Amino acid sequence: MPALVVTTSRHPHPAHLAEASRWAALLDAPVVPRNDLSLIRLTETHGVPGVLVLGGDRVTYYEPARDLLYFFHPGMSRRRIRNLKAANGDPMITAMQVGPGDSVLDCTLGRGADATVAAHVVGLEGRVVGIEKVPVLAWLTVDGLQHYEIEDAATREAMRRVEADCADSADFLGDQADGSFDAVYFDPIFEQMVAGASSMVPLRQLASHEPLTREALIEARRVARRRVVIKQPSGSPLWGRLGIEVAIVAGGKSHVEYGVVGE
Numbered sequence: 596m597p598a599l600v601v602t603t604s605r606h607p608h609p610a611h612l613a614e615a616s617r618w619a620a621l622l623d624a625p626v627v628p629r630n631d632l633s634l635i636r637l638t639e640t641h642g643v644p645g646v647l648v649l650g651g652d653r654v655t656y657y658e659p660a661r662d663l664l665y666f667f668h669p670g671m672s673r674r675r676i677r678n679l680k681a682a683n684g685d686p687m688i689t690a691m692q693v694g695p696g697d698s699v700l701d702c703t704l705g706r707g708a709d710a711t712v713a714a715h716v717v718g719l720e721g722r723v724v725g726i727e728k729v730p731v732l733a734w735l736t737v738d739g740l741q742h743y744e745i746e747d748a749a750t751r752e753a754m755r756r757v758e759a760d761c762a763d764s765a766d767f768l769g770d771q772a773d774g775s776f777d778a779v780y781f782d783p784i785f786e787q788m789v790a791g792a793s794s795m796v797p798l799r800q801l802a803s804h805e806p807l808t809r810e811a812l813i814e815a816r817r818v819a820r821r822r823v824v825i826k827q828p829s830g831s832p833l834w835g836r837l838g839i840e841v842a843i844v845a846g847g848k849s850h851v852e853y854g855v856v857g858e
């Protein structure tokens with residue numbers, strides 16, 4: 596039984612019908628006619644929790660039973676790129692210590708905001724690869740990074756250069772040669788939600804919550820030529836569990852820390 600179906604808005608544009616088939620192939624899910632049904636009726640009729648809807652100017656994923664509505668947006672990437680251009684820095688980049696021409700592997704791509712900021716910093720000569728495990732999230736991010744219209748040219752150009760894919764990063768790391776990326780990055784879902792992070796709720800609902808394991812960290816260290824960087828909330832139990840030193844505290848109102856393994 597598929598986990599989701601793909602449909603259109605009630606009055607679809609012919610382009611949405613063609614797009615629906617492309618998404619269905621990506622997600623290994625059937626395309627079903629909307630038939631003027633509500634989304635809850637549609638999921639009940641097909642016995643699936645989720646439905647991806649092509650309509651208007653965006654692609655939206657719904658799981659009516661748990662009130663989940665998710666679509667791609669670039670998060671804080673534009674503001675962070677502006678800060679970098681104003682020489683105000685970015686704690687993730689400080690932790691990664693990457694610059695023009697470097698390569699970054701983001702093992703927890705999510706909606707790709709961190710990968711976009713890294714792509715801005717490494718520039719045209721650099722490379723950012725982003726891996727996301729949850730298929731509907733991964734493909735919405737692949738599509739959003741390529742097509743989301745954002746006025747800010749620097750952010751748009753960085754988004755387009757992220758090489759995003761759907762895979763388990765443990766498998767992806769296993770296929771990489773030693774030292775093949777300058778930095779490897781993990782931003783696992785925080786065990787407890789940080790206050791004021793309500794914009795993260797739909798992503799948290801949809802994401803894989805698996806914690807970073809010692810095995811993945813060892814593999815990441817092998818693949819990272821210089822360092823592995825992990826993002827967590829202040830005082831995360833992960834630091835003690837994996838023996839990670841916290842190198843960068845985001846500061847300001849942020850409750851985020853970056854642990855670093857490597858040189």
Ligand SMILES: C[S@@+](CC[C@H](N)C(=O)[O-])C[C@H]1O[C@@H](n2cnc3c(N)ncnc32)[C@H](O)[C@@H]1O
Pocket residue numbers: 670702703704705706707708709710726727728729732762763764765782783784785801802803804805
């Ligand atoms: C907190 S989110 C990352 C947000 C991201 N840094 C951003 O800027 O949008 C963590 C993501 O990692 C994904 N994830 C968890 N384990 C993974 C794995 N083994 N391989 C690939 N992705 C994974 C989750 O599904 C989730 O989307």
